[in-house]
Amino acid sequence: MRRSAAAVAVMLLVAGASAPGADAPNVKPRTMADVLAASKSSDWRTLDPQNTLYLELPSGRVIIELDPDFAPHHVANIKALAHEHYFDGLAIVRAQDNFVVQWNDPDHTRAFGNAQKTLAAEFSRSANGLPFTVLPDPDTYAQEVGFADGFPAAREPRTHLAWLVHCYAMVGAGRDNDVDSGGGTELYVVIGQAPRQLDRNVTLVGRVVQGMEQLSTLKRGSGALGFYEKPEERTPIRSLRLASEVPEAERSHLEIMRTDTHAFADLIETRRNRRDEWYKVPAGRIDVCSVPLPVRPRP
Amino acid sequence: MRRSAAAVAVMLLVAGASAPGADAPNVKPRTMADVLAASKSSDWRTLDPQNTLYLELPSGRVIIELDPDFAPHHVANIKALAHEHYFDGLAIVRAQDNFVVQWNDPDHTRAFGNAQKTLAAEFSRSANGLPFTVLPDPDTYAQEVGFADGFPAAREPRTHLAWLVHCYAMVGAGRDNDVDSGGGTELYVVIGQAPRQLDRNVTLVGRVVQGMEQLSTLKRGSGALGFYEKPEERTPIRSLRLASEVPEAERSHLEIMRTDTHAFADLIETRRNRRDEWYKVPAGRIDVCSVPLPVRPRP
Numbered sequence: 001m002r003r004s005a006a007a008v009a010v011m012l013l014v015a016g017a018s019a020p021g022a023d024a025p026n027v028k029p030r031t032m033a034d035v036l037a038a039s040k041s042s043d044w045r046t047l048d049p050q051n052t053l054y055l056e057l058p059s060g061r062v063i064i065e066l067d068p069d070f071a072p073h074h075v076a077n078i079k080a081l082a083h084e085h086y087f088d089g090l091a092i093v094r095a096q097d098n099f100v101v102q103w104n105d106p107d108h109t110r111a112f113g114n115a116q117k118t119l120a121a122e123f124s125r126s127a128n129g130l131p132f133t134v135l136p137d138p139d140t141y142a143q144e145v146g147f148a149d150g151f152p153a154a155r156e157p158r159t160h161l162a163w164l165v166h167c168y169a170m171v172g173a174g175r176d177n178d179v180d181s182g183g184g185t186e187l188y189v190v191i192g193q194a195p196r197q198l199d200r201n202v203t204l205v206g207r208v209v210q211g212m213e214q215l216s217t218l219k220r221g222s223g224a225l226g227f228y229e230k231p232e233e234r235t236p237i238r239s240l241r242l243a244s245e246v247p248e249a250e251r252s253h254l255e256i257m258r259t260d261t262h263a264f265a266d267l268i269e270t271r272r273n274r275r276d277e278w279y280k281v282p283a284g285r286i287d288v289c290s291v292p293l294p295v296r297p298r299p
Numbered sequence: 300m301r302r303s304a305a306a307v308a309v310m311l312l313v314a315g316a317s318a319p320g321a322d323a324p325n326v327k328p329r330t331m332a333d334v335l336a337a338s339k340s341s342d343w344r345t346l347d348p349q350n351t352l353y354l355e356l357p358s359g360r361v362i363i364e365l366d367p368d369f370a371p372h373h374v375a376n377i378k379a380l381a382h383e384h385y386f387d388g389l390a391i392v393r394a395q396d397n398f399v400v401q402w403n404d405p406d407h408t409r410a411f412g413n414a415q416k417t418l419a420a421e422f423s424r425s426a427n428g429l430p431f432t433v434l435p436d437p438d439t440y441a442q443e444v445g446f447a448d449g450f451p452a453a454r455e456p457r458t459h460l461a462w463l464v465h466c467y468a469m470v471g472a473g474r475d476n477d478v479d480s481g482g483g484t485e486l487y488v489v490i491g492q493a494p495r496q497l498d499r500n501v502t503l504v505g506r507v508v509q510g511m512e513q514l515s516t517l518k519r520g521s522g523a524l525g526f527y528e529k530p531e532e533r534t535p536i537r538s539l540r541l542a543s544e545v546p547e548a549e550r551s552h553l554e555i556m557r558t559d560t561h562a563f564a565d566l567i568e569t570r571r572n573r574r575d576e577w578y579k580v581p582a583g584r585i586d587v588c589s590v591p592l593p594v595r596p597r598p
Contacts, residue, residue, distance in 0.1 A: 097512045098467050123580075138437045140586045168397050168492045177576050192515075193467045193492055193588050197573055200580045213396045213519040216491075220512040274496055277476050281422075281499045287439045289492050 029275035035266045036257075036294060043263040044255040045150070046298060047209065049243035051075070053082060054252070055211075056238040057092075062211035063252055064171055067151050069130075070164050071122040071205045074173050078184040078205060079242055080115035086185065087240035095218040096226025098192030102174060103237060104185065119183040121175070123200045127155045127162035133259050135268065137285040141165075141196045145288040147259035151207060152288045154199065164204035166195045167289035171206045191216045194289040209256060209295050253298035267292070328574035334566045335556075335593060342562040343554040344449070345597060346508065348542035350374070352381060353551070354510075355537040356391075361510035362551055363470055366450050368429075369463050370421040370504045373472050377483040377504060378541055379414035385484065386539035394517040395525025397491030401473060402536060403484065418482040420474070421502045426454045426461035432558050434567065436584040440464075440495045444587040446558035450506060451587045453498065463503035465494050466588035470505045490515045493588040508555060508594045552597035566591070 047065060055062040068075040081087065087103070090110070094102040132155055134146040142154035148162060152170070155162045164170065170190050175182030182203055189208055208215070218235060221228040228234050243251050257264060268291055273282040346364060354361040367374040380386065386402070389409070393401040431454055433445040441453035447461060451469070454461045463469065469489050474481030481502055488507055507514070517534060520527040527533050542550050556563060567590055572581040 097515055137439050140436050140438060141582055141584050179579055194586075195589070196586065197570070197578075197582045197589065199582070201578055216396055217516045217518060219516060271496075279496075279500055280478055283440055283496045283498070285440050287493075287495065290494070290496070 030266070030270055031276060032267055032270045032292065035263060035270055039257070039263045041299070043258055043261045044296070045258050047243075047254045047256055049246075049251060051206075052243035053078070053206070053240055054243055054246060055087075055240050057214055057235055058238070059214045060211065061252065062214050063209050063254065064206050065150070065209050065256070066206040067149070067164065067204070069149055070125055070151070070153070070162075071173075071203050073119050074122055074182070074184050074203050074205045077116050077119055078173075078187075080113075081184060082240050082242045083245065084113040084115055085239065085241075086110055086112070086115060087237055090237045091231075091234035092215075092218060092237065093221075093234050094188075094225065094227045095191070095215075095220045097220045099190075099195060099226065100188040101191055101215045101218055102186065102188040104174070104187075106231070106234070110185075115185075116183050117185060118181050121179040121182065122203045123179075124161040124163040127157075127160050130155075130162050131260050132162065133264065135286065135288055135291070137272070137287070139288060141199060147264075147288075147291070147293075150256050150259050150293065152291070152293075154288075163200050165288060166190055166198045166204065167207075168192070168194060169208040169212050170204055171208060172198070172202050172204045175202055189215050194287075207293075209293075210252065210254065255296050255298050257294040259293070267294075329565070329569050330575060331566055331569045331591065334562060334569055338556070338562045340598070342557055342560045343595070344557050346542075346553045346555055348545075348550060350505075351542035352377070352505070352539055353542055353545060354386075354539050356513055356534060357537065358513045359510065360551065361513050362508050362553065363505050364449070364508050364555065365505040366448070366463065366503070368448055369424055369450070369452070369461075370472075370502050372418050373421055373481070373483050373502050373504045376415050376418055377472075377486075379412075380483060381539050381541045382544065383412040383414055384538065384540075385409055385411070385414060386536055389536045390530075390533035391514075391517060391536065392520075392533055393487075393524065393526045394490070394514075394519045396519045398489070398494060398525065399487040400490055400514045400517055401485065401487040403473070403486075405530070405533070409484075414484075415482050416484060417480050420478040420481065422478075422499045423460040423462040426456075426459050429454075429461050430559050431461065432563065434585065434587055434590070436571070436586075438587060440498060446563075446587075446590070446592075449555050449558050449592065451590070451592075453587075462499050464587060465489055465497045465503065466506075467491070467493060468507040468511050469503055470507060471497070472502045472504050474501060488514050493586075506592075508592075509551070509553065554595050554597050556593040556595075558592070566593070 051066040053064040066075045090105050092103045093106050132148050139145040144155040152165050152167045154165050173182040173184045174186035223229040272286045350365040352363040365374045391402045392405050431447050438444040443454040451464050451466045453464050472481040472483045473485035522528040571585045
């Protein structure tokens, strides 16, 4: 069967098959599958139900990991909104191709309980003391990029600041023109090429770790900016709940690969230099948004 | 109405509204909309029907511009295949989230006329004499990136080589492990984060210039690598024809912004430094795959 470039490459990778690398003719080069197969249980972390959201759509569950290390106030507020069932019955109101999907309260009828409507921006934080796995390759937008506690991030030695970066599947809190006009009542998810120009302009709060295809395949809106022109085109949100507030039997039990381990460093190397038989010119480089962040069911 | 970061930014951009930039407090900074509005007819080029494919799906027409400057033999072969109606009645057999969609002859029953089944790879070409609009910002994967005749490309001064790069919407010719096993009978389109590791490993042949949302929203395949497990899940291809072989009355008449003009340089600058009121920290940089390549109906 003929397959595309990518098909063959990933198939070989999944199968663990590969051809000798140019620099090690008698040693079978490792693939990502090899690295995952050799990983120890300590290379993984359990998704914390206190920081996990279940976005329940007609098509199924989308799972979001929140990141309180970078956006503590936004995360706390989103958790408060979920606790109050603020999002239940709202809708995905926008899907712009190669950009974002977004949900909110289109009719502005929702009341707030203890949650806040707006919050001060959380665009960056101190990099001091923040564990950070740095990528060795140049980045177009930031001095340093890499991973902090499982999330793609950037770091600026000059200012000692760090911030999350807009990769595919990242979740952010929309705002109006005022920097402090966000808060989490309106959330968006990146569904295309990393819109890095948004970095440090809007508060990122987490990442979709399972179910992206339910968002990325939504019909695009035909209105300006991908907003749906008719309410019936919107996708209804059955509920958005904190995993810890969902009965144990209804929870999804996932593990995320840690990004501060030797195993993850090995994974990065296998992706910087793809040595599967299909690849002829290993890039020798990788973009922060092209590094896979493996997720698996909890064993 | 509350909108996301991106929503507000793009809305302002479309409307041409913007706030004073930090470095020019009394001058309204230009946006991409301003640049487009000020562009002359000579800043645009007509999509050449001799190098334009119409992929006709049940959902409508997807328009692909071929690039004979980088892949002359593959482009000629794809045109021969289209002329022979090779693709008509085939199907999109694969949709892998954040990666590619792909079509081919899943049953290997199609005969070849004058077209070739395989061709020598066309991964790169001489950069000598090739007009190239260089971006000023660092790229993770290549020494230089920019645009050649309307396509995103890379250039390597050391080797005097240039190649097309895998951005969103780029179209390539799948191959097996042998570098010369492609030829255009199997085509893929990028639907996610730019898979730049494929650069110089597979022959790129063109770019989707209209209709991407018909590919990017396809249901993802549940099989390995996003292949559909059941034939009935595939999207049928009604036809894939060269525009010049379609009756004039049925053609789509589009113009593409030239990438070798002052207007395009201005467009790049407005995107490197977004000065719309919404943006607080203009990136000052841009990735080659984040530069818009404007398309419009022929006036």
